Amino acid sequence: MFDSLGAGYLLKDLQATLGVLEKINVSGAEPEVASLVEQVSDLIDIVHSFDHLATKERRHPSVHLKFRSPNALLHLQAVLDSTAAIIDECTPFVRPLQSSLEALKHERDVAGYIGTENRLENQAWYGETYQALRLLTELLRALFTAIDLLQYQDDTDEDTQSFKTRSSTATQLHFQIGLVEQKLHLNDQHDTDGVWPKSGSKHIIH
Numbered sequence: 001m002f003d004s005l006g007a008g009y010l011l012k013d014l015q016a017t018l019g020v021l022e023k024i025n026v027s028g029a030e031p032e033v034a035s036l037v038e039q040v041s042d043l044i045d046i047v048h049s050f051d052h053l054a055t056k057e058r059r060h061p062s063v064h065l066k067f068r069s070p071n072a073l074l075h076l077q078a079v080l081d082s083t084a085a086i087i088d089e090c091t092p093f094v095r096p097l098q099s100s101l102e103a104l105k106h107e108r109d110v111a112g113y114i115g116t117e118n119r120l121e122n123q124a125w126y127g128e129t130y131q132a133l134r135l136l137t138e139l140l141r142a143l144f145t146a147i148d149l150l151q152y153q154d155d156t157d158e159d160t161q162s163f164k165t166r167s168s169t170a171t172q173l174h175f176q177i178g179l180v181e182q183k184l185h186l187n188d189q190h191d192t193d194g195v196w197p198k199s200g201s202k203h204i205i206h
Helices: 007-024 031-059 061-066 070-111 126-150 160-187
Strands: none
Touching: 007 031, 007 070, 031 070, 031 126, 070 126
């Protein structure tokens, strides 16, 4: 189930992108570069969490059996379908970002200095790219929290600690969905054709 998400492939692309960013960020002179490093790192962390689930499932094929009822498995599949769709949209978005960053680094290497025209903040794609990365990260965090919450869905004999954990997870999910909806509203005020694939769509669970 988790292995079909493709998180491992996206993780490799993100790590390659981060590698280029870290080379650009050597001087630490641009706050925008540092912010983008942090944002890509945050996305790597949540994608790694999905990749960890896939690795765990490969090592222990019965791991999904903790989702005991057909209803829980049905909800899990819906969440995984949304996750796969988001990860599928991330890949064609991240690779051009890596290419743009490599081109920017090459321009700076040739010029031998950071000029106004090759500062990250002045790149036409920077603002929307940064916002899209934030949105993708929050979407995946919400979906991961939903998977975590589903583990407790059919616990009729849960102890106090399990109940507290489930309540905390539910609160976290509600908060994360609120963040996503807020960012979707902000993104809808801008033209994001340069960020989202034209054939793609924005996905959110409710």
